[in-house]
């Protein structure tokens with residue numbers, strides 16, 4: 001009888017954990033590989049080479065440390081600041097003012113803040 005209760009308790013706790021996982025309210029991370037949006041394709045073409053395919057950052061062959069666009073201490077927090085970094089570049093990042101259109105620059109700033117950082 002005791003063993004039965006122990007087993008029942010174990011099964012019950014796993015069921016509860018399972019339920020809890022279903023109601024996890026934390027926002028799911030944006031998976032670039034699963035996305036077909038225009039912003040994602042711009043990211044693949046222009047940004048992934050330095051920031052990595054999932055925007056987690058990487059170290060380049062010359063030792064430049066490219067930050068994650070998802071987490072960490074961000075240097076730029078408002079959309080205007082992020083826009084400026086993308087348009088003008090700086091500290092190892094290329095300026096995109098002449099590579100992307102005005103609309104694309106805005107889309108990318110919004111994409112970083114809304115999708116990657118989940119703010």
Ligand code: HEC
Pocket residue numbers: 043046047048049050051064065066067069073074075076077082085086090091092093094096108109112
């Ligand atoms: C040549 C490599 C390179 C490319 C290409 C590149 N970046 Fe960067 N990026 C960097 C580096 C290096 C930094 C860190 C700059 C600094 O420390 O000020 C950075 C910083 C940033 C930041 C600021 C992060 C913060 O801390 O707030 C944003 C946002 C960003 N990049 C977005 C982009 C987007 C969007 C693209 C594509 C349109 C892109 N980057 C393409 C190298 C690159």
